Amino acid sequence: MQKIEAVIRVEKLDEVSEALEKFGLPGMMVTHIEGHGNQKGVVEQFRGREFKVNFIPKIRIEIIVKDQDVEKIVAEIIKIARTGEIGDGKIFITDIKDVIRIRTGEKGDKAI
Numbered sequence: 152m153q154k155i156e157a158v159i160r161v162e163k164l165d166e167v168s169e170a171l172e173k174f175g176l177p178g179m180m181v182t183h184i185e186g187h188g189n190q191k192g193v194v195e196q197f198r199g200r201e202f203k204v205n206f207i208p209k210i211r212i213e214i215i216v217k218d219q220d221v222e223k224i225v226a227e228i229i230k231i232a233r234t235g236e237i238g239d240g241k242i243f244i245t246d247i248k249d250v251i252r253i254r255t256g257e258k259g260d261k262a263i
Contacts, residue, residue, distance in 0.1 A: 152218065153245065154213060155213070158243075159210050160234070163210070164210045166231045167212065167231050171214065171224065171227070180212070180213040182211040188241070207238065217260060225242055
């Protein structure tokens, strides 16, 4: 099992979640976060004054998937979330040792 953690633009959430549902994923976790990468924030104007916004709103999607599904899901996220501009986000993939469904005690793939 693998955990896919995708940090994407806020406006891409609906499109990405619809695409992931088409894969038949049983669930996902979505968190509203703020941060910055190499761009170190942005400079914006408000009422004629410039100010720096250090942390930009983003969405973090976390899903646990079977090993054989990782590549196609990652490819789909990239296809939808990519704009070609700075700030498109990142995807992190990590190994998951085990998953346990609290309600039933099921483990492994059955618990996903």
